Amino acid sequence: MRRLFGGVEVPMAYKRKLEKDIRCPLEYGLDVFGGKWKSRILCVLSDGPLRYSVLRDEMADVSDAALASALKELATDGLVVRRQFEEIPPRVEYALAPKGESVIPVLQHICQWAGLFHRDVADAALAR
Numbered sequence: 001m002r003r004l005f006g007g008v009e010v011p012m013a014y015k016r017k018l019e020k021d022i023r024c025p026l027e028y029g030l031d032v033f034g035g036k037w038k039s040r041i042l043c044v045l046s047d048g049p050l051r052y053s054v055l056r057d058e059m060a061d062v063s064d065a066a067l068a069s070a071l072k073e074l075a076t077d078g079l080v081v082r083r084q085f086e087e088i089p090p091r092v093e094y095a096l097a098p099k100g101e102s103v104i105p106v107l108q109h110i111c112q113w114a115g116l117f118h119r120d121v122a123d124a125a126l127a128r
Helices: 023-031 038-045 052-059 063-076 098-127
Strands: 002-005 008-011 081-085 091-096
Touching: 008 091, 023 052, 023 081, 023 098, 038 052, 038 063, 038 091, 038 098, 052 091, 063 081, 091 098
Parallel strands: none
Antiparallel strands: 002 008, 081 091
């Protein structure tokens, strides 16, 4: 479905057909910081606030659309704060909110755990 704005067709925003069905805290956590980019964004921002372009460069292989979408979701969930400065040229910085800072130790533990088994999985795949 599309709307007309000034004679130009514009796609309407995506709306979920079903509401999220989160029944346990683990599902909530995976929804909030799971996915391909969210945990990486949180880890990069753990070193301090960054401008969008610097964050994008740190992420390397993320598209602008994916990064913008993930940042918006993280801000909506209260993990990231977007700070816009009233300057010319415009400047925007992203930083971890207190809720985002609280998840960093969890992500570090997941990283340590994955480090223990990542090599085993890679070696098994190469052996096939």
